[in-house]
Amino acid sequence: MIPTEDKPSSSVARLYDHIKDQAISFRIKPGERLNEVDLAKKLGASRTPLREALNRLTAEGLLTFERGRGFFCRELKPREIFELYQLRATLEVASVRLACESATDKELDEVKDFLLETGTDRGSLSSEQLVEFDEIFHERIVSFTRNSEMARVLKNVNERIKFFRWVDMDNRRNETQHEHRNILQAICARDVDKAAELMNRHITRRLDQITAAVKEGYARIYMGSEGLDLD
Amino acid sequence: MIPTEDKPSSSVARLYDHIKDQAISFRIKPGERLNEVDLAKKLGASRTPLREALNRLTAEGLLTFERGRGFFCRELKPREIFELYQLRATLEVASVRLACESATDKELDEVKDFLLETGTDRGSLSSEQLVEFDEIFHERIVSFTRNSEMARVLKNVNERIKFFRWVDMDNRRNETQHEHRNILQAICARDVDKAAELMNRHITRRLDQITAAVKEGYARIYMGSEGLDLD
DNA sequence: TATTTCTAAACTGTATTCAATTTTGGAGAG
DNA sequence: CTCTCCAAAATTGAATACAGTTTAGAAATA
Structure with a gap:
């Protein structure tokens, strides 16, 4: 920051x-x-x-x-994660709306290329790496808003939920790239409402989903990611 | 914070x-x-x-x-203010959308009362006082989201643009309360799209408007609010 | 055994000191 | 007059010292 x-x-x-x-x-x-x-x-x-x-x-x-x-x-509280996700969805949806208006075709092509390059062999990548690619995609979209304050808030939100996203990504490794492509297509088509709807769906999590993933997160924190390695 | x-x-x-x-x-x-x-x-x-x-x-x-x-x-830059306003509009619009779903009638009545109490004799109030009332109204709306992270971001945004809002309020002292009433009516009617549209209009500023007000802001800072009191 | 009390150790909050870096202003040159 | 250089003063970055507060653990009590 x-x-x-x-x-x-x-x-x-x-x-x-x-x-x-x-x-x-x-x-x-x-x-x-x-x-x-x-x-x-x-x-x-x-x-x-x-x-x-x-x-x-x-x-x-x-x-x-x-x-x-x-x-x-800070603690790892489902309610807090839920609120951060809601905030994130709000800003990411606003970003794709602005992106539909502001992004140049050249810029969008570059994002397309990025999705192609990072779309293969996802099975062998760690969830950390997948989240990294995911973040890059979203940062690209947000950059099209030309609004550094929005980008700043989103960056902070992402830092605070990053751990949670690693957990969450393990359950969704194959869906996210597909969703990214659909979002990008809607932006390229300058279809504001569709892009917004797709992004909102991509990001929104229900509180019960978050609670379940937070439980898994605690297991990782206290048992380690290699299994029951108590420390 | x-x-x-x-x-x-x-x-x-x-x-x-x-x-x-x-x-x-x-x-x-x-x-x-x-x-x-x-x-x-x-x-x-x-x-x-x-x-x-x-x-x-x-x-x-x-x-x-x-x-x-x-x-x-920090500097007082029109572009930065513009971005903060855009961010603010995004979050306030999302807030009224959520408020239409979540706010109880009792809560909305309290805001109505607040607007009645603060609606009279605006000519004699300082722009600082008017911005204060304005902030309270908006904080009430945001509280209906039950999202403390959104509230937190908006609080920070408001702190950073507060000076600008004092300047801006001098040019709009009579309109804002009227707009607040309309927004609140739309929320009470649970008319999501209308509330969102009204709030967006209430908040959005064009960059040229902001630039003009920033110039006025500099005059205040360097000449004092009592006229040409150089210090 | 569980709970309470007390004390010493440990830790936090902040003042002071010291070292490194930046700024200021004067002198000299063009 | 402007620009450059340089030395001294001032300021910033960080270590250390000290005072106040909190914690941990032992002893006493129920």
Whole structure:
């Protein structure tokens, strides 16, 4: 969220990036309290830049803060994921509407090419890789809005639901690319309502679906992705 | 954005609130560089909590940061305001759609009452007060979505455009309440499309309109709101 | 055994100090 | 007059020190 500087990587930025990755992937567990002294030592810095990084991540919703108790990893709550999905759907639908008006044929061809390149041999890709491709597709669409504030919000939403999307992708590995193609076709046809409907359907999740996937997410976090590897 | 704690007000929170108000209102001027030493002395704290507060405000988009140069007030750019308005319109339209489905009649009656109470004698109110009422109306609508993430994004957007809205309100003091009533009527009638259309019209601004109001905004910032009071 | 109390250790909040970097302003040259 | 260079002052980035608060675990009590 805070742009990377042109200058030598600062301590704050390095810490921010590192902890962000850990928070996104729930390698820091939901609700886990961060010990500043340990973390600073482990990351080779003092508490001063560490706290600066933690403040940024808190403002972005990846961590939470309690005065006197310190910083914590955000929880993994179905209701929160549901709300983020609803927000995401709202913005992605608005994006395809704007894309139908603003995207050039050349730009859309490039997205078509991207879908072709990433459409093959999906069975062998990890869900992380699939989500990565999925994100790139959506980022392309959002870029057609020429609205950097929308892109910024969506980026933050995506960071906060990324872990959840890895889980979700395992149950939908084959559908999403098909859906992407249909969405893109509707945009190319400048069929606003169809594109909006397809995107909304592509993204919307019911709360019970989310709850089920969150349960699976907890299993991954606490048992590891290789099975019952308790740690 | 970061919730106020139940505990004694911390130095960071106090500094955050104070600087936030200054940034929202452009009492810190667009692009102005913040001097940490001076500011810390002026606010009666050390640089450590000050920098923590500044990091939060930067992540929220009210300030900007350059490594080696420090923290700055965000600029007042028409394009950015335009994008924030577009984002706002997207979310407010989605909100009235959800409100048509979710809001109880009792809740809507309360908003009606609010509009009645705040509908009289608008000529004597400051544009700040009018924007305040305007915000309350919109917050009520957004609360009907039961989506705290949408509310959160809208809150941030509103903070970042608040100054602009004061300027804009001076040119529209009589229209907005009328528009609010129409929007509310459409919601009460559960007429989704009409409510959405009215809200969209209520919020959308063309870039040229925004540019003109931003110019006026600069005049206020640099000449003061009492006329040519150069400071 | 479970619960409560208490104390020391650990941690958080912040002030101070120090090192590195940027800015400012004066002097000199064209 | 403008531009460049340079040194000193000022500022930013971060480490360390200190004070206040919270936590963990042991001891006492029911």
